[in-house]
Amino acid sequence: MISKILIANRGEIAVRIMRTCKKLGISSVAVYSEGDKAAPFVQMADESYLLGPARVNESYLNVDRILDIAKRCGADAIHPGYGFLSENGSFAEKCEASGITFIGPTSQVMEMMGSKIEARKAMKTANIPIVPGTEDAVHSKEEAIEVAKSIGYPIMLKASAGGGGIGMQVVHSDEELLKAFENNAKRAESFFGDGAMFLEKKIDHARHIEIQILADKFGNAVHLFERECSIQRRNQKVVEEAPSPFLSETTRQRMGKAAVNAAKALGYTNAGTIEFLVDANENYYFLEMNTRIQVEHPITEEITGIDIVAEQINIANGNSLSLKQEDLTIKGHAIEARIYAEDPNTFFPSPGHITVFDIPKGENIRLESAVTSDYQVTPFYDPMISKLIVKGNTRQEAIQLLIHTLEKTKVEGIKTNIPLLLEIAQHHEYQAGNTTTSFIVDYLRPLKRK
Amino acid sequence: MEEVRAMMAGNVWKIVVSEGEAVEADQDIVILESMKMEIPIATEDGGIVKEIKVQEGDFVNEGDLIAVIE
DSSP states (O other), rough: OOEEEOOOOOOHHHHHHHHHHHHHOOEEEEEEEEGGGGOOHHHHHHHEEEEEEESSSGGGOOHHHHHHHHHTTTTTTTEESSSSTTTOHHHHHHHHHTTTTEESOHHHHHHHHHHHHHHHHHHHHHTOOOOOOSOOOOOOOHHHHHHHHHHOEEEEEEEETTBBBBTTEEEEHHHHHHHHHHHHHHHHHHHHHHOOEEEEOTTTOOOOEEEEEEOOTTOOOOEEEEEEEEETTTTEEEEEEOSSSOOOOHHHHHHHHHHHHHHHHHTOOOEEEEEEETTTTOOEEEEEEOOOOTTTTHHHHHHHOOOOOHHHHHHTTTTOOOOGGOOOOOOOEEEEEEEEOOTTOOOOOOOOEEEEEEEEOTEEEEEEOOOOSSEEEESSSSSSSEEEEEEEEEHHHHHHHHHHHHOOOOSSSSSOSHHHHHHHHHOHHHHOOOOOHHHIIIIOOOOOOO | OEEOOOSOOOOEEEEOOTOOOOTTTTTTTEEETTTTEEEEEOOOOOOOEEEOOTTOOOEEEEEEEEEEEO
């Protein structure tokens, strides 16, 4: 039985995990960098230990230091959160080798899904539709041009090891592909240590819809329905909702089943998310699998009533799933708005001192926050500082509550994307459910060409 | 003479020009890394790079001097 969990992460997700630890009577251990000394998650933990300097290689990615602290403080499990070491197979392996439970899937599955090329192959084998594209890595720009002929433009050029939109670019012609290929391969090499590239057909008017799954070590798996995460900027999510305003009940059921089948075929354990692109005709294609808890997991918790972190711990403890698919239902509608410390027009980061951070509290309003008033936001980490989650009986109710809450929100001292979030929520196309991955570019912030 | 300054706090990820080099208006001088994003910092005016005040890996605050263009 897990009785003490070290959280190898920071910010809002560390706070979120600790809340469930407290509820379950499990001790929590925070590890933090010099840049996060004053952070709420450090205060909230039962114990906290300094990792090192602010830069991630010396702190949140410092595997040896984290394992050393875990052993010395007697933690019997590590929760990796999202980002950082959460999808690092060798970290998971080292945890297990040290006798510490890694709260997540096995390192083998993580590594297979970490390579987008391998993941596409595995899903194809499991009979999950994949976006038309290359089977294997494309090694040169000449080869890319050749392959592009058979796929047809527009094409998404992607790094196999990519994430967070890095090493990824849409190209419309041979000329653009030639320019983009080496540049993105180089970026992927420097960011991920792997420059392997592949090509996928760009699906027009696509929606990004993902399925949350939970699977135990005995081959049982369930899905917790979908999250629609189409509203994005720079290929990163900004507003998510559950359920999707677009899917028919038939497609919802089919996608859920497909995700459960994929999880079983992979021998997947713990919480995971299968991301799909869905076209205007409700055809869905596997995009990637995230082998960890997602940033936007709270909207699923809000509509199902399930604590996903508690389920993760239960599965890691070696227990079988207590949930049955037929018992799971969708109740109401939830929306998450990610609050980023950035310029709402250019999306450039805006680190600095938050003087006022005041978001109204109330029924059906859930705030997951990394910051408080009088707090210094450093430039070392992701710009996401908080998540505002609202719930309603209907989508319309949830949207109204989101607008109302954002209008009363006061954040001063740094720039945030709150004005953009309001524009999205108030937009008639958003209210009509016309959410595609190009929503922000199509309706609010058209791309400027240099 | 133009002073190129950091528009936000971050690390100097890459210096893309050398001292003595001729640069055009809007040409990138350094690339900062802030909040996991690369931010190119450009000169408004063209000229000769007289001095580069930072090194790769340095931390700069908003408003810090990065380079002088003459």
